Amino acid sequence: MSMDLKNLKDYIIPFDKFPLHWRFDDESYSKLNQIHLDQIQPIAPNAAKFLWEYSSNIAKKLINRQNFECFTEINVEDETIKKWLFHRGLAFQKDIYMVWQPDTAVITQWKIFVKFFHDFHYFPDDILIFDNSLNWGILIHNGKVIFGSNAYD
Secondary structure: OOOOOHHHHHHEHHHHHHOOOOOHEEOOEEEOOOOHHHEEEOOOOHHHHHHHHHHHHHHHHHHHOOOOOOOEEEHHHHHOHHHHHHHOOOOOOEEEEEEEEEOOEEEEEEHHHHOOOHHHHOOOEEEEEEOOOOEEEEEEEOOOEEEEEEEOO
């Protein structure tokens, strides 16, 4: 079976095998309840590598402000970051892909990312976020959150 965005859920691994699990399940950092933890689905390193390679063009487009109709950005330290993310107008229940490194990625929902932004992002993380529509992307890089999008119907 060839890997694509449609079958990435076939590559979900146990949460404790996720390299960044401590951000979400360790009381020293943050301890999310099980309902929220179940909505963060880590994927196997080979699937993360697929996402990393698949999304490299999206990251370049966001850095260079290309191939999206509009761009906006905010500093990751801005106290209104969650409100800003909420106002991007993305579907709360839709699956999104989050990629940190070639071997580290998860599938979650936009609402979970917004609600727990400070658990997903620790400086100096670089994170790329997108969904299967490919109509938008977010790159967290060098202390900035860059959002690129195309017009929605």
